[in-house]
Amino acid sequence: MDKAASLFKEGGEKMEGSKLFWSSGTWIFFLVQALVVALAVYLYWYLGKKEKEACEEKKE
Amino acid sequence: MKLNVIIPFVSYLLIMLGIGMYAMRRIKTYDDFIIGGRSIGAWVSSFALITSYASGYTYTAAPGMSYTGGWSTMWWSTGDAPGNALSFGLLGRRLRKFSELLGAITLPEYYEKRFKSPGLRLLTSIIIITTVSLHLVAQWQASGILLSVTFGTDYLVGMLIGGAVVLAYTIMGGYLATVYTDFMQGVVMFIGTHILFWSAISKVGGFNALNDQLALINPGLVTPWGPDGSYFGLIAAASPIILIIMGSFGMPHVTVRHLSLKNPDTARKAMLITAIFVALFSFAYYMVGAAGLILLGPGLENPETSGVLLWFEVLPPVGAGILVSAAVAAIMSTADGFLMLIVSTIAHDILNRFLLPNTPQEKRIRIARVITAIIVILSLVAAINPPAGVFTIVMTVFGGMALAFGIPNIFSVYWKRSTKTGAIACVILSLTVYVWLTAAGIELFGMSPFMNGLIVAILAFIIGSLLTQKPGPEMEELFDIGTSYGPLPESFVKTSNVSEELKAEALRAEKLMTKNNVLKQSLNINALDEPIPTN
Numbered sequence: 001m002d003k004a005a006s007l008f009k010e011g012g013e014k015m016e017g018s019k020l021f022w023s024s025g026t027w028i029f030f031l032v033q034a035l036v037v038a039l040a041v042y043l044y045w046y047l048g049k050k051e052k053e054a055c056e057e058k059k060e
Numbered sequence: 061m062k063l064n065v066i067i068p069f070v071s072y073l074l075i076m077l078g079i080g081m082y083a084m085r086r087i088k089t090y091d092d093f094i095i096g097g098r099s100i101g102a103w104v105s106s107f108a109l110i111t112s113y114a115s116g117y118t119y120t121a122a123p124g125m126s127y128t129g130g131w132s133t134m135w136w137s138t139g140d141a142p143g144n145a146l147s148f149g150l151l152g153r154r155l156r157k158f159s160e161l162l163g164a165i166t167l168p169e170y171y172e173k174r175f176k177s178p179g180l181r182l183l184t185s186i187i188i189i190t191t192v193s194l195h196l197v198a199q200w201q202a203s204g205i206l207l208s209v210t211f212g213t214d215y216l217v218g219m220l221i222g223g224a225v226v227l228a229y230t231i232m233g234g235y236l237a238t239v240y241t242d243f244m245q246g247v248v249m250f251i252g253t254h255i256l257f258w259s260a261i262s263k264v265g266g267f268n269a270l271n272d273q274l275a276l277i278n279p280g281l282v283t284p285w286g287p288d289g290s291y292f293g294l295i296a297a298a299s300p301i302i303l304i305i306m307g308s309f310g311m312p313h314v315t316v317r318h319l320s321l322k323n324p325d326t327a328r329k330a331m332l333i334t335a336i337f338v339a340l341f342s343f344a345y346y347m348v349g350a351a352g353l354i355l356l357g358p359g360l361e362n363p364e365t366s367g368v369l370l371w372f373e374v375l376p377p378v379g380a381g382i383l384v385s386a387a388v389a390a391i392m393s394t395a396d397g398f399l400m401l402i403v404s405t406i407a408h409d410i411l412n413r414f415l416l417p418n419t420p421q422e423k424r425i426r427i428a429r430v431i432t433a434i435i436v437i438l439s440l441v442a443a444i445n446p447p448a449g450v451f452t453i454v455m456t457v458f459g460g461m462a463l464a465f466g467i468p469n470i471f472s473v474y475w476k477r478s479t480k481t482g483a484i485a486c487v488i489l490s491l492t493v494y495v496w497l498t499a500a501g502i503e504l505f506g507m508s509p510f511m512n513g514l515i516v517a518i519l520a521f522i523i524g525s526l527l528t529q530k531p532g533p534e535m536e537e538l539f540d541i542g543t544s545y546g547p548l549p550e551s552f553v554k555t556s557n558v559s560e561e562l563k564a565e566a567l568r569a570e571k572l573m574t575k576n577n578v579l580k581q582s583l584n585i586n587a588l589d590e591p592i593p594t595n
Contacts, residue, residue: 015275017272017282021131021271029131036142037335047328047545
């Protein structure tokens, strides 16, 4: 069954693959990978901040 | 042509043996052999985790999936980066701290001390030994197939080459050798995969050309839902992501990397390195199969060979040699992780804990080395005529272990109220339900057996814990320290971070002193110890 492909047609004609890649949202896979790296950067900073604060508290 | 392929491959094998010899010089204690003396830095830990997770699957099943499923295969890749990275950031940091507080160097030992249950240690040890042994057999089988296809050698020769090299460096350098070789193997895999991927994309004519040609075969190949719409809907799309993430949090040969971190804060750095490298790596090894569909044409008898066939289609012989090394690296890095896990479980969690306690340190290392050799020989013999459907069994077991170990791992460091009853119920019920549903092919509530197993695992852990008495104040104090930020309190480290072998040494010394005192009293020579009067 060509269920998914049938959802992506332009004026009754099948789209070119390069256009279908963008219109079907396949590019979101790459966005998700970028967001994961951004989340890792944030967590790296956040956990580092917490560690630093805890070390300073213990010194005092 | 063959020589151009063989030289890079043989060079790679020699480097692995050299690393084994280097690691051997650093083995001073039993802890060094089993867990690398908790001295592994962020880069090595990160690559060791990535490569342990990426097995022979990386160069066979993963390209095979995109050969038939196109871009929809990226649902699987999407789970890799968050799973591997958050395994360090959210689980690894705390697991490292808890294991140090409890003085645990293996996962079954951690479960025993965290949940105060020797039975749970025995249960998890048995599950690890039986299931991971099957995984090991599958890795030798993959090595045999890969090398026989590439070099035209006999299957048995290909299998023995993989087994002999892993045995040599693991027996020499133990855990240290496996993580150092994993690091090198990770570098080879990363470079090799990108050479193949970009060469293939270039030969197809770029990404737009790839998509255009995929759409001509079937437009569904360019969509996230797959050619047959099998990933259509939230549950269908989310299932692979959740399975991959849970694998990173549960598979014991992966999570054991957390116990060997140099310190808890190393997990933070390893998380960042892992996120970047996996995001850049996993899409390439999955999507190379889609390029293979265009370059090799549809109708391959076995789509899982698309990755290997592509090497010789798009690369010069030297490049193919590097790719062979990368594929063997993927197999070896997973095999050595499995091997060390079985060895540490048998040596530390069964022999030293239940059968041969108080064994001196040097003898323990010798025993561990002998076990390493026995396990490799037995698993190689099993791989000569592997049990039917071993790969299917292995893939089934993967989901089961992700559930049975993943949920107890997470709850043990995030929920103070966790108890041994919850953990044991979770391990037994989730494994039973998952294996039963998979074998019977039942999808309850429209969900895969894994998703059903996940719900059972969570409920079993929570209900089992709430129905039983909460942990004592000692464990609550330990939980508070384990979940806090900053270094461990010195007083706590001094009293708690004493490994079993040091305790055993202390016990022997105490017994010797007692014997000595008894001897002195019986001979009535105590007076000799007293100071001589001066006047």
